[in-house]
Amino acid sequence: EAEVAQSPRYKITEKSQAVAFWCDPISGHATLYWYRQILGQGPELLVQFQDESVVDDSQLPKDRFSAERLKGVDSTLKIQPAELGDSAMYLCASSLLGSGRYTGELFFGEGSRLTVL
Amino acid sequence: AQSVTQLDSQVPVFEEAPVELRCNYSSSVSVYLFWYVQYPNQGLQLLLKYLSGSTLVKGINGFEAEFNKSQTSFHLRKPSVHISDTAEYFCAVARGFGNEKLTFGTGTRLTIIP
Numbered sequence: 716e717a718e719v720a721q722s723p724r725y726k727i728t729e730k731s732q733a734v735a736f737w738c739d740p741i742s743g744h745a746t747l748y749w750y751r752q753i754l755g756q757g758p759e760l761l762v763q764f765q766d767e768s769v770v771d772d773s774q775l776p777k778d779r780f781s782a783e784r785l786k787g788v789d790s791t792l793k794i795q796p797a798e799l800g801d802s803a804m805y806l807c808a809s810s811l812l813g814s815g816r817y818t819g820e821l822f823f824g825e826g827s828r829l830t831v832l
Numbered sequence: 833a834q835s836v837t838q839l840d841s842q843v844p845v846f847e848e849a850p851v852e853l854r855c856n857y858s859s860s861v862s863v864y865l866f867w868y869v870q871y872p873n874q875g876l877q878l879l880l881k882y883l884s885g886s887t888l889v890k891g892i893n894g895f896e897a898e899f900n901k902s903q904t905s906f907h908l909r910k911p912s913v914h915i916s917d918t919a920e921y922f923c924a925v926a927r928g929f930g931n932e933k934l935t936f937g938t939g940t941r942l943t944i945i946p
Contacts, residue, residue: 755939756938757937757939758876763933806876819881821934823868823875823877825874825875826875
């Protein structure tokens, strides 16, 4: 069964360092999402891509966060510099939105857990 | 803007007992409602969704939910739980189909007691 791949699963870094997360969506999924899930809270959308274009990045802290999906397939989320409050699970998801076969379902990866010391 | 309230952060239930996880939403427009489950150390998986039609929605693993527009609720139920149902359950709402941004609740941790 096709899955959304994310790496690394775990990342420990010191504040002010740079960190990057990678996501490979399910093949054929035009839309890719990055969510942040702080412990004890629900996921919050950071950025949404359709193909290589940003659809929504209204909640992305653009002074330190950046995201790209250059060829409309895999994506990278970067944080520079990392702050203590960035400790969270970063979830990538993909969907068929934009392909004409959207059912409303998002498919999530296992996430990348970031700890900032 | 829409919002989702999950009233119970933790629900302990004995094995084979019924369970109801509560979800209330607020939105000034028509909504689409979802329940996702997150097993330990895994990503979220769709349990069921309400887009239109019948207000009683059946999902995977024996779960069902009922959309109640007058009470703005979308409670999740299962008549008999199993140990394997131990997980975090998230209710989510979207205003539109296709261009929506999903808004998640804070989650309910379901613990099954043997």
